[in-house]
Amino acid sequence: MEHLIEFRDIYKIYQMGEEEVHALDGVSMTIDPGEFVAIVGQSGSGKSTAMNIIGCLDVPTSGTYHLGGIDVSTMEDDQQAEIRNKMLGFIFQQYNLIPKLNVQENVELPLLYAGVSAEERHERAVRSLERVGLADKRKNLPSQLSGGQQQRVSIARALAGNPSVILADEPTGALDSRTGREVLTFLQKLNAEGDTVVLITHDNSIAVKAKRIIRLQDGKIIYDGDSQDPQAVVQPHEEESSEDDGFAALIGEGVEG
């Protein structure tokens, strides 16, 4: 079977004055259609960099990245834009809805850039909103919705373009734990319906909702396998990672309350 996502020896190197920072340091991995993968790691481990490259927002310094069989590692900006439009659906921590557009218009945006006719745009946006259960809020502005509802709108927007991969970057980070759980359950449901989901998070308790975990540290993969394997949630240098309360929450009792 052809891989949906294939990283071959990917490096992303930032030059900080004298010093080189290897944000990704020789990463190779594959993700197949229908998978639900969580990419986890501490702050600074290279998650955002990986997500930017997977999401075709950035290109690697070296190595090749095939998305749906196409080499996208050396593309120009506008070609990348087209790939993002056709193959990727983004879900961001901050929802990233455009405040001046109503819910319907927000969901239609990817279709607008795909050159879909107004009629079809409307229809597909409505269907997408029905999937997240917000069809009745079509005419509302994002600011009139709760955080959880806004995140569901952004999921509807990601689904509208019928992408090959749904890329969720800390999708629960701005939500309370109950709505966060709802969103995760929803992602699981999408995956069960056949969508490929890649979830980026620093939080082990969230990562374990995926089927597979890829753990990054200092730009390298240190674990890649089943999320239910006890090895999957072992965080090295746990005492250093005061920012990373996810793991603590998992073993101790609820730090965030």
Place this chain on the structure above:
Amino acid sequence: MNFGQSFRLAVKSLMTSKMRSLLTMLGIIIGVAAVIIITSLGNGMQNYMNDQFEEMGSNLIQAQVWTTGTSLDIQAEDMYALVEKYPQYLSGVTPYKTVQGTVRQGNDEFKRTSVYGVGETFYNIDKNTIMTGSSMGQGRFLSYVDVERAQPVCVIGAYIEKEAFGGDALGKTLTVSGAPFTVVGVLAQNGDNSEGSSDDCIYIPYTQADRLSQGSYYALYMFTSIDRSTAAAAKGIVENRLLKAYHDSDYYLVMTSAEMMDAMDSMVNLLMAILTLIAAISLLVGGIGIMNIMLVSVTERTREIGIRKSLGAKGRDIRSQFIIEAGTTSAIGGSIGIILGIIMANVITNVIALVLGTGNDGFVAMPTLQGIGVAFGVSVAIGILFGYLPANKAAKLNPIDALRYD
């Protein structure tokens, strides 16, 4: 991308911050309003002058000849002969003498009344009009005998009839420089029947005029060409004849009213062009205002740009969105400017009518369709031109940095 959505977004963001939008568009509004006002004034001025000339006749040719007091001097007979010789170009000629003198009737004095000495040919029997356009109302025009014998008779304009004689003038007498003249004819109203207008005039035989104002250094002849188009050829004929008599073109000056009209027109046009250029500078300033606010808007909406790019907007999609927005802003500014300009032109028309007391058929500052079209086109063009730089900046933003911005 989608023009309709960009347009709606632009209008939406203009509406959400009205004060800022107004300030952004102010330069464009003022510039466009100024262009409309200036072109309206120019158009009105041209129309007004053309009307004045039209009233006087557009086929008139004036020949001014310096008198030398020698046998060289051209005589009225020579001019009559010229008209007879070239009937296909010239339709008439008369000596035409402006008389400086006070007009009195009873105890009334008429200071602004024009008195002219003319021949019987000043009146065209076939058309029933005099050379300057008025037609006969009552009585008759000056006759050959009146001129030959220098009879003390006159034909008066409608204004004099009304003001000096209360509407019943035939057979009555008025004085010019103390000399009495009997009214034999009254002209029909031609102008607006006000003081100093073309209805405020008196025609006497030119032989009488010679007596009233002696020692004149020049003689004036008024020709009429068949129509406006033959005026140039007719002028050439008159000039040739005068050159033959004097052998020196310094002794005479021949002007056609068509030429004068054209000269005036081009002068007004030049003046308008200069003023419009000055107004255009304010349009330029308006454009810079738009550029400035668009740059601010691009910065404020960095995150929106990042979102759009992450969803698949290409550089050109973002660029056209901001250009459409700038174009819409300046087009709305331009429309407001056009409306303001038209209102101002109307106000100016009314103020001028009030000050000059000319009423409705005087000067009218009339906006031209062309002026409106150009002003609107230029304002949209300026928006697009000055919107390009900010739009390009937006199009080039890196989506990762843009998404992280807040």
